[in-house]
Amino acid sequence: MPARIPSWAWVGGLTVGAVAAVTVLAVRADHGPHPAAGAARPGASATASAHPSASAAPRTPAPPAVPAGTGTGRRVVYALAEHRVWLVDQGDAPRRTFTVWPGAVAPDPGTYGISRRLNATTGSDGVPIEHIVYFAAKSGVSVAFSNAVDGSSPAPAAGTRTGGIRMPKADGRALWTFTSVPTKVTVVR
Template identity: 50%
Template sequence: MARPSSGSGSGLFVTALTAAALAVVAFFAFQASAADDRPSAAGEPSAPAASEGDSDGAGGAGGGGEGEGEGAEEPSDPALPEESGTGRRVVYALAQQRVWLVDVAADGSGEEVVSTFEVFPSPVSPEPGEYAVSSRNPQGTGSDGVPMEHAVIFHADAEGVVFGFSAATDGSVPDPESTQRTGAIRQSRADGDTMWEFAEQGTAVVVVA
């Protein structure tokens, strides 16, 4: 029987090596594919997470925008001073430099403050006590020489100083440091309108410390 030639044996050997090499390549390709399919290790996020600073910044901005101003109470007007008379009247508090216009409630349940506002006194102030509106002047010139409107006069002292509420037409207020002895109690023009409508002739004016 004839023996196989050496060329045939070499061919078989090469074929075997090629098959083995292909098997190795296929094995490593499979391993790489399996690694890609495996889930991420514990504690390692699969995608970049938002930084803590970004999260806090967004939350802080949102929270501040929504909550700002919520629950804040509007400042209330100062309460009507105690021991300030009864009935329809103007109450003038010297220390607070403020007046209250007080009337009897329409339903008869008591008194109500119709309005309250700041005033700007001159260097001389009236003594605490109860007075009444003695005269009114829609327009004129104040004792300080300033054009004024809606003057509501309620007292003149022994030295001739006249006390009354009024509004300067130029919006100015008295200088409390002035050496000129005047008793003008100035208001804004809007508040002067309110006083004029409320304080009729004979209306009580109660001055408290």
């Protein structure tokens, strides 16, 4: 008579197999498409064409161009109305662009220099933040780019005067790596 495998061994083996399967699926999901800021909201409808095009591959729209009149050379460009930032290299080529969530206090249009960088702290709204890049002040409020440690994008609390311009974690890391004191920041309407 063959030896019986104890039930704890079966449970352990099944657990290891389940963890391995979940890990494989997580890695595959991480390499798949990710939603972007400004993506369609749940419940939005799309109209399908009655005549599909010959090309089945979806076209990715070109990123918005850097606004005109923002200067030359290595700089960060922040468009207030678009809630968008561009990282522009020395040759005036945009290296990255992304949307941001502005604070309650917006900087005036103009050209600034990054005055200070801080790896991590707690924002004036009580949220732990990182990659803080200060570049302006208005009415006694410091204005800085940052990202929440947990990746959240909370709206400023009503009546709170915050100058934090929040962004997704990956964009916060990119801006942190791209900038130093006194990298130029150009703010446009």
